[in-house]
Amino acid sequence: xxxxxxxxxxxxxxxxxxxxxxxxxxxxxxxxxxxxxxxxxxxxxxxxxxxxxxxxxxxxxxxxxxxxxxxxxxxxxxxxxxxxxxxxxxxxxxxxxxxxxxxxxxxxxxxxxxxxxxxxxxxxxxxxxxxxxxxxxxxxxxxxxxxxxxxxxxxxxxxxxxxxxxxxxxxxxxxxxxxxxxxxxxxxxxxxxxxxxxxxxxxxxxxxxxxxxxxxxxxxxxxxxxxxxxxxxxxxxxxxxxxxxxxxxxxxxxxxxxxxxxxxxxxxxxxxxxxxxxxxxxxxxxxxxxxxxxxxxxxxxxxxxxxxxxxxxxxxxxxxxxxxxxxxxxxxxxxxxxxxxxxxxxxxxxxxxxxxxxxxxxxxxxxxxxxxxxxxxxxxxxxxxxxxxxxxxxxxxxxxxxxxxxxxxxxxxxxxxxxxxxxxxx
Numbered sequence: 092x093x094x095x096x097x098x099x100x101x102x103x104x105x106x107x108x109x110x111x112x113x114x115x116x117x118x119x120x121x122x123x124x125x126x127x128x129x130x131x132x133x134x135x136x137x138x139x140x141x142x143x144x145x146x147x148x149x150x151x152x153x154x155x156x157x158x159x160x161x162x163x164x165x166x167x168x169x170x171x172x173x174x175x176x177x178x179x180x181x182x183x184x185x186x187x188x189x190x191x192x193x194x195x196x197x198x199x200x201x202x203x204x205x206x207x208x209x210x211x212x213x214x215x216x217x218x219x220x221x222x223x224x225x226x227x228x229x230x231x232x233x234x235x236x237x238x239x240x241x242x243x244x245x246x247x248x249x250x251x252x253x254x255x256x257x258x259x260x261x262x263x264x265x266x267x268x269x270x271x272x273x274x275x276x277x278x279x280x281x282x283x284x285x286x287x288x289x290x291x292x293x294x295x296x297x298x299x300x301x302x303x304x305x306x307x308x309x310x311x312x313x314x315x316x317x318x319x320x321x322x323x324x325x326x327x328x329x330x331x332x333x334x335x336x337x338x339x340x341x342x343x344x345x346x347x348x349x350x351x352x353x354x355x356x357x358x359x360x361x362x363x364x365x366x367x368x369x370x371x372x373x374x375x376x377x378x379x380x381x382x383x384x385x386x387x388x389x390x391x392x393x394x395x396x397x398x399x400x401x402x403x404x405x406x407x408x409x410x411x412x413x414x415x416x417x418x419x420x421x422x423x424x425x426x427x428x429x430x431x432x433x434x435x436x437x438x439x440x441x442x443x444x445x446x447x448x449x450x451x452x453x454x455x456x457x458x459x460x461x462x463x464x465x466x467x468x469x470x471x472x473x474x475x476x477x478x479x480x481x482x483x484x485x486x487x488x489x490x491x492x493x494x495x496x497x498x499x500x501x502x503x504x505x506x507x508x509x510x511x512x513x514x515x516x517x
Contacts, residue, residue: 092326092327092328093324093325093326093328093330093331093334094115094116094119094304094325094326094327094331095112095115095116095323095324095325095326096323096324096325096331096334097112097322097323097324098309098321098322098323098338099321099322100311100321100322100338100341100342102319102321103313103319103320103321104320104321104322104323106142106146108323109139109142109143109146109320109323110146110150112323112325113143113146113147113150113306114150116304116306116325117150117151120231120304121230123151123154123229123230123231123302124154124230125154125156125228125229125230125231126147126151126154126155126156126229126230126231126232126233127155127156127157127158127159127224127225127227127229127231127232127233128144128147128148128155128157128158128159128232128233128235129158129159129160129161129225129232129233129234129235129252129253129256129257130143130144130158130160130161130176130177130235130236131160131161131235131236131237131252131256132160132161132162132163132165132168132172132176133168133172133175133176133361133362134165134362134368134502135236135237135502136175136176136361136362137237137310137318137500137502137503138236138237138239138308138310139237139308139310139318139320140235140236140237140306140308141175141176141177141178142178143235143306143308144158144176144177144180144235145177145178145179145180147233147235148177148180148184149179155184156184157184157185157186157224158177158180158184158185158186159185159186159188159222159224159225159257160185160187160188160256161188161234161236161252161253161255161256161257162187162188162190162256163188163190163255163256163258163263164190164263164367164398164399164402164432165367165368165398166364166398166399167187168185168187170182173185186224188222188256188257189222190258190259190260190263191259191260193222193223194220194221194222194223194258194259195220195221195222195223195225195226196218196219196220196259197219197220197221197293197297197298198218198219198293198296198297199216199217199218199219200216200217200219200289200292200293200296201216202214202215202216204292205217205265205269205289208269208285208288208289209269209272209273209285210273212272212273213265213268213269213272215265217262217265217266217269217289217293218259218261218262218265219254219262219293219294219296219297219298220254220258220259220261220262221253221254221257221258221259221298222257224257225253225257225298225301226301229301229302230302231302231304232301232302232303232304233304233306234252234253234303234304234305234306235305235306235308236248236249236252236256236305236306236307236308237307237308237309237310238307238308238309238332238335238336238338238339239309239310239339239343239502239503239504240279240280240339240340240343240344240375240504240505241279242270242275242278242279242371242374242375242439243266243267243270243271243275243278243286243435243439244266244270244278244284244286244287244290245278245279245280245281245282245283245284245286245287246280246281246282246287246332246336246339246340248305248307248332248335249287249290249291249305249307249329249331249332250287250290250291250293250294250332251287251290252305253290253294253298253301253303254266254290254293254294255290260432263432264429264430264431264432265431266286266289266290267431267432267435267436268431268432268434268435269285269286269289270284270285270286270435271414271434271435271438271439273285273286275374275438275439276377276378276511279374279375279378279505279507280340280343280344280505280507280512282332282333282336282337282340291329303327304325304326304327305324305325305326305327305331305332306323306324306325307322307323307324307325307331307332307334307335308320308322308323308335309321309322309323309324309335309338309339309342309343310343310503311342311343311503312484312499312500312503312504314484316484316499316500318500318503321338321342322334322335322338322339322342343503343504343505344504344505344507345379345504345505345506345507346507346508346509346512347379347496347506347507347508347509348509349508350379350380350381350382350384350508351379351380351381351384351486351494351495351496352380352381352383352384352385352494353384353385353387353493353494353495353496354376354379354380354384354385354386354387354495354496354497354498354506355387355389355477355479355482355495355496355497355498356372356376356386356387356388356389356497356498356499356501357389357479357497357498357499357500358372358388358389358390358391358392358393358501359392359500360390360391360392360453361392362392362502363390363392363393364392364393364394364395365393365394365395365396365397365398365403366393366395366396366406366440366450366463367396367397367398367402367406367436368398369388369390369393369450370411370436370439370440371501371502372386372388372390372498372501373386373388373439373440373441373442373448374439374440374501375498375501375502375504375505375506376498376501376506377442377445377446378505378506378507378508378511378512379496379506379507379508379511380442380445380446381446382445382446383445383446384446384447385446385447385448385449386442386446386447386448386449387449387451387468387473387477388448388449388450388451389451389470389473389474389477389479390450390451390452390453390470391452391453391470391474392453393450393452393453393454393455394452394453394454394455395455396463397433401430402430402433405426405427405430405433406433406436406437406463407459407462407463408426409424409427409437410437410462410463410464411437411440411441411448411463411464411465412437412441412464413438413441413443413444414438414441414443417434417437417438417441420434421434441464447466448465448466449465449466449467449468449473450465450466450467450468451467451468451469451470451473451474452470453470477489477495477497479497479499482495482497483497484497484498484499485497
């Protein structure tokens with residue numbers, strides 16, 4: 092059922108409209124007394140989901156018994172991040188998800204179904220794993236998040252928020268690898284993909300007793316590069332996701348008539364601390380950059396590769412060296428075979444030799460960056476050369492006559508050459 096739908100691509104939804112949307116939802120429900128909220132973590136700060144979470148708590152009061160950020164494999168949120176994300180929400184309501192331990196397994200998608208979804212590339216089964224908190228006695232589980240182009244599933248959120256955001260290692264590993272072997276360039280920006288179908292089957296088949304309602308936001312950037320919520324869709328089935336995905340395709344996918352030779356991306360240090368997240372600069376621009384071109388990533392907050400020590404070590408060991416090298420390493424090395432989400436990430440983070448990637452990190456050294464397969468750039472030097480206070484979103488020409496395509500936040504969209512989107516947006 093679709094409880095609420097509103098879009099405004101010529102402006103944006105006000106906080107008052109967002110609160111009225113939640114009031115409308117709650118008035119249509121049967122007075123829920125025990126409520127669990129599942130918002131995104133700080134990596135989706137610009138989604139508007141943090142404000143919606145605080146509003147839901149304000150409206151429901153002590154009926155909100157817990158807030159479980161959909162961390163997936165990410166770092167737990169710090170106190171300052173929680174405060175910035177959720178405002179006055181009490182700290183003791185927030186529960187950290189642990190993706191490596193204590194998961195509840197609800198069932199498995201069979202190997203023959205995985206073979207069907209992967210066109211025969213994979214034949215392992217897939218577990219539907221969730222945080223056990225979801226299995227407690229809830230009247231309402233409110234899943235809040237942003238629908239935006241995504242490198243693994245096509246468009247983020249909806250059922251992904253449950254089986255990845257609150258999921259476990261095996262499920263995350265295997266689903267990420269499915270996306271990698273199915274070719275991310277045929278997945279990104281699409282509403283219906285093999286990975287989305289996997290997630291939807293898992294939730295429909297094994298989570299049908301959970302009282303899930305999805306609150307889906309769509310955010311676009313204004314002329315100054317500031318994020319604005321232009322759509323809000325609330326429902327308990329696929330319709331709210333489909334409506335949100337359709338709008339996100341219209342406002343978040345930037346189709347270019349010609350391929351830029353040089354793309355400069357800046358990463359907010361408060362949001363991007365690892366290449367695990369910072370590589371959105373690669374994922375979201377790879378279909379736009381010209382053959383032989385260069386991607387320059389200004390990354391003052393980057394201090395590591397993985398979101399935990401184990402993942403960081405595996406990334407450092409194998410590096411971003413392309414699909415063939417990663418698949419060979421998976422076959423020959425158990426540490427990578429046991430970390431398929433990392434293997435998928437290594438595939439996603441390579442240009443396959445088509446263009447160069449120059450990382451300009453805040454803390455990682457030249458040796459660390461080059462050891463992982465990237466080119467190194469001195470942050471101070473490149474920040475002076477490409478001054479983000481002067482650059483505007485999109486095409487720029489600097490004083491030396493160099494043409495640059497600038498992106499201030501790669502997490503908010505997808506950039507592609509029109510001809511790269513075979514068959515258009517679907």
